[in-house]
Amino acid sequence: MRLFPFSVNGKAKAWLHSQPNQSLTTWRDVETKFLARFFPPSKNTEARTAIATFAQGADEPLCEAWERYKSLLRRCPNHGFEVDLQVQTFCNGLQPQTKMILDASFGG
Structure with missing residues (x-):
């Protein structure tokens, strides 16, 4: 302290x-x-919504999408999302072609 x-x-x-x-x-x-x-409740709700509805941009590279997602998480330190849900939300927000490349690079 x-x-x-x-x-x-x-x-x-x-x-x-x-x-x-x-x-x-x-x-x-x-x-x-x-x-x-x-981080009043209204700001917290707005930030949590941005995290939960994350989507990779049409021409956004994976690394930039990841950095943008991490930035959303940092903006709301009390978001309350567990790590596994954070990963799932990020992966679900990726473009289909990026998901396929990511899946292939990790063996499915």
Whole structure:
């Protein structure tokens, strides 16, 4: 918890300094209040929808699709998707030809 102030900047740092003394005594307090401030339910729902409906672009290479998908996951740290569901969602969002190449490269 002592290092947390060094990991934020801008609006997050201003928010942290605006918190009353001794109001953030546990990591759970920090997490709950930080997520409530910067990831409200409406923003969280929007980000979760973007993750769940991921689709590879028509001319988007696999590596760029993967980077874009990881970016969606990072934008919503409390998305709640288990790793196996994340992989399944990514694979389901790939173009059919990319899926075939990916399947072939991993032996089916």
